[in-house]
Amino acid sequence: MVPYGRRDGWxxxxxxxxxxxxxxxxxxxxxxxxxxxxxxxxDLVVLSGKLFLERYCRLFLKIVVALIWRRPSDAGxxxxxxxxxxxxxxxxxxxxxxxxxxxxxxPGYLNFxxxxxxxxxxxxxxxxxxxxxxxxxxxxxxxxxxxxLHTDQLLYSDVRxxxxxxxxxxxxxxxxQQFSVSMAKLGNIDVLTGxxxxxxxxxxxx
Numbered sequence: 001m002v003p004y005g006r007r008d009g010w011x012x013x014x015x016x017x018x019x020x021x022x023x024x025x026x027x028x029x030x031x032x033x034x035x036x037x038x039x040x041x042x043d044l045v046v047l048s049g050k051l052f053l054e055r056y057c058r059l060f061l062k063i064v065v066a067l068i069w070r071r072p073s074d075a076g077x078x079x080x081x082x083x084x085x086x087x088x089x090x091x092x093x094x095x096x097x098x099x100x101x102x103x104x105x106x107p108g109y110l111n112f113x114x115x116x117x118x119x120x121x122x123x124x125x126x127x128x129x130x131x132x133x134x135x136x137x138x139x140x141x142x143x144x145x146x147x148x149l150h151t152d153q154l155l156y157s158d159v160r161x162x163x164x165x166x167x168x169x170x171x172x173x174x175x176x177q178q179f180s181v182s183m184a185k186l187g188n189i190d191v192l193t194g195x196x197x198x199x200x201x202x203x204x205x206x
Contacts (some may be wrong), residue, residue: 006187023087023149027158030151037189043104043182045155045164046175065191084149085117088124091150092117104153105147113148124148136172139165 021033034044092113095102101110109128116124125131126148127138139156142165147153155161168175 007192008200009192011198021151023151024090025151027154027160030154031160039182039185041160042164042178043185045161045168046178046182047186048152048155064072064153082123082131083126084120085122085124086120088113088148089117089120100139102150104145104157109144109146126152136168136175139175 021030030044031041092110093101127141128146129141130137130142140155141147142153156165
């Protein structure tokens with residue numbers, strides 16, 4: 001069971017968005033980030049399927065990010081949610097300083113992304129197959145090279161995380177079971193107590 005009744009921070013600090021993965025890290029950096037917060041590789045893969053933190057993504061599950069930072073912050077829900085096209089333009093047009101796209105992107109998906117992302121301010125669904133449903137199809141997309149962010153696709157291409165992705169594709173119930181475990185761990189990071197922060201009665205108020 002995921003704990004509830006958490007206190008929320010009083011302010012949003014834009015600079016703190018630099019303290020979360022941006023979507024272009026390598027796997028060593030991602031693992032180090034999660035381990036520094038008491039989370040492991042399994043948590044990394046599971047939580048990426050739901051809420052991988054990414055600076056340019058639309059606000060979606062603020063309460064999840066508040067569990068980490070105790071302040072309202074931006075979160076990208078990768079099985080549900082959208083991202084601004086500006087966060088992937090480098091990947092689909094001039095990857096690593098070249099005039100070519102990231103070769104790990106499915107060609108058909110690449111064409112789709114280029115049609116949808118003519119302008120950096122436009123938005124694109126993080127899950128191309130079932131964008132408004134919480135499910136494990138996010139991992140099926142990775143097998144098809146249809147991860148939107150570079151860090152998404154790394155989960156399938158890296159030998160340390162590939163077996164977990166493969167297991168979630170073949171046995172979706174494993175994802176749902178582990179998600180509750182990983183979310184509970186996430187909810188126990190830096191919990192505000194006493195007079196710190198506030199208990200919100202109106203969750204729409206920032």
